[in-house]
Amino acid sequence: xxxxxxxxxxxxxxxxxxxxxxxxxxxxxxxxxxxxxxxxxxxxxxxxxxxxxxxxxxxxxxxxxxxxxxxxxxxxxxxxxxxx
Numbered sequence: 001x002x003x004x005x006x007x008x009x010x011x012x013x014x015x016x017x018x019x020x021x022x023x024x025x026x027x028x029x030x031x032x033x034x035x036x037x038x039x040x041x042x043x044x045x046x047x048x049x050x051x052x053x054x055x056x057x058x059x060x061x062x063x064x065x066x067x068x069x070x071x072x073x074x075x076x077x078x079x080x081x082x083x084x
Contacts, residue, residue, distance in 0.1 A: 003069040011062030019054035026050060
């Protein structure tokens with residue numbers, strides 16, 4: 001059960017990091033587009049676009065870490081050596 005919560009924490013942290021990186025990138029992109037078109041773009045679009053990206057990153061990292069923990073524990077029980 002501890003590995004599940006550790007995977008959940010890894011997924012949450014990666015989702016938060018991905019959210020803020022997406023917001024920063026999209027804000028810079030919208031500022032550049034606004035500078036070229038001489039307008040002020042709506043910055044709400046950064047949050048609206050970053051939320052699904054962060055959610056997908058959270059699900060992906062949770063799944064990847066859970067599968068890696070599961071495979072590592074299964075290999076340890078069988079006595080095989082971990083590669084990679």
